[in-house]
Amino acid sequence: MEYQTPKFFHVMQYADAADGDTIDMVSGNPDWEPPTAIREGLHEYADGDADEFQYPPSDGLRPLREEIAARRNVDAGRVVVTNGTGEANYLGMARALDGDRGNEVVLIDPVYPYYPGKASMLGGETRLVAADRDGSLDTDATCEAINDDTALVVLNTPNNPTGAVYDLDAVEAVVETAADHDALVVVDEVYDHFDFSGEFESALTLDADNVIVTSGVSKSMAITGFRVGYAVFPPALVDAAKTRHMLVNVTTSRPAQQAVYEAYRATDPDYYADARDRLESRIETFTTALDAARADYTRPDGAFYVLARFDGFPGTMANVKTLIDEAGVAGMPGATFGTAREAWIRFALVTPRVEAAAERLVDYFAD
């Protein structure tokens, strides 16, 4: 396993070094304020007793685990608090590849690049299945790809990068087929607070014993740097995951856990609704510009990315650099996300400058 500087950093470095002003539509960091209770929670923690600076339980502070369990309507014993959704996915995927379920990992293309990276690190072989044209799950193709060598299917809904919100029926079909072949399904729901369709339903509602659901507050609370996520395991799978969590990380950083717990309790639903409204307005602005630029795209139902294809301007790394130099807008090359959208560019809408970026793209492509 050799280190590759992720394309993400490569594009960011190029944009930083560029002569002109560049609008960053690369990174997936929310650009808005975290809940006030995050700041207050840290202040309160900082003044606490010295023994609150010591190891919390390995699987997470008990009130935080209980809060998560109540919100997800599961038993707290199934919840492991992790170092971000990233570790939650690692634990879930490891659970599938640990035993004798096989070594194939079915991923949906376009794919969030950490999934094949983790699969490979854990000894799995990735098998990519193309999503439907609009980014939704191609149920038939996905089920056909599952066989007795399949250990794991990873789904992500709302989806990065397509913005699709998967139909629960489609997820259920995949989960059932996976169960027939003794395979697990990890469903990454980290964008669960960014559903514009009103139709997102968690895979936890399936109550299936081969489904691991992961999520976190990096995006919903705008604190990607805190690293607080969680995984909800079926009862029979949770103990081995706790062991791995303990052996890798011992536990998740306590100041961050405590601040997140306070924010869960104190944050009004309006906070999340405001973020959704802000993003919907940006989506409207940005897709109107894409229409004017005669680009191909699917309007996202969730998350905060737009994949777009410009006529005669495939989304290669070279063209992404050209767009930085000549239009002052930085996106991500489609090849970052597997093979199905190599001609596309992903734009993240987590910048207050979406309107300016939209104007720049119109100027560049519509002339």
Next chain:
Amino acid sequence: MEYQTPKFFHVMQYADAADGDTIDMVSGNPDWEPPTAIREGLHEYADGDADEFQYPPSDGLRPLREEIAARRNVDAGRVVVTNGTGEANYLGMARALDGDRGNEVVLIDPVYPYYPGKASMLGGETRLVAADRDGSLDTDATCEAINDDTALVVLNTPNNPTGAVYDLDAVEAVVETAADHDALVVVDEVYDHFDFSGEFESALTLDADNVIVTSGVSKSMAITGFRVGYAVFPPALVDAAKTRHMLVNVTTSRPAQQAVYEAYRATDPDYYADARDRLESRIETFTTALDAARADYTRPDGAFYVLARFDGFPGTMANVKTLIDEAGVAGMPGATFGTAREAWIRFALVTPRVEAAAERLVDYFAD
């Protein structure tokens, strides 16, 4: 890999449920105040810009990495900031077991139980080599255990549980023998601030290209719950470790990193010296009591544990429970730490009640 509730929790639960007052000498949490700058750093961070709440660089905040690099006299490019020393050890051990170096892992008995746990999780086979009678490295036996199937040797100095501070010559002999067999050596120096002998020298001074040194501030800054540690890799090994760190954890929690950075800069050497003085005084008190109780022990040169053996009272789980019930002192059964000290009990001196514990042991054993 099935979950085992660590013996640690088992003893703690038993002590909590006991009728009488029990002095906890089980857990390795410092019982003193963290540096003031940790609290101040958290307050300052809590009031920072929203963009400081987003992803730091995967390998750690740059000023923190540079601070660590300067203190350890290495290039900052070799440093990865990790989720505690636990993750640092995981990354170092994984680097050894990742390739085709073999699958044997040589560990020193008595052994910190996370090492064999991690080795097994990473597909390694543990081979235990007994330490010398006083806990120091048996150089000949260790070197003899290294062969072409050896991927890794893990050393811990100052040592938990023996309190030994290894001779740098002995470490060097092991490192050279490991190099002859293409094996790596992970040296866990997390107790580096707790050297009472004045003779501790870091394995980094060997400047060997098969040595990975791990450490952290959990113990030195009395913040085991923050999870800030680091690993220093040889230049040729660092990139793959960064990849694994990114794929497992993305990065280490930023509020904790920032507070530790502030504490590194603002904390006077007296803070660490006071902790050492406090522990030396406790060691004196406790070992005087062990003499009175006619126990066998080696006075620790470092770390903050004492291993003791009482005549006719082997350190089994049953006897540890008896000691809780009848003397009101909780220690750890020797079998927690491999096979070499099964008859012994480990007492952690990170409680302000060492004197009372010492009196209780004298009362119990000297009568």
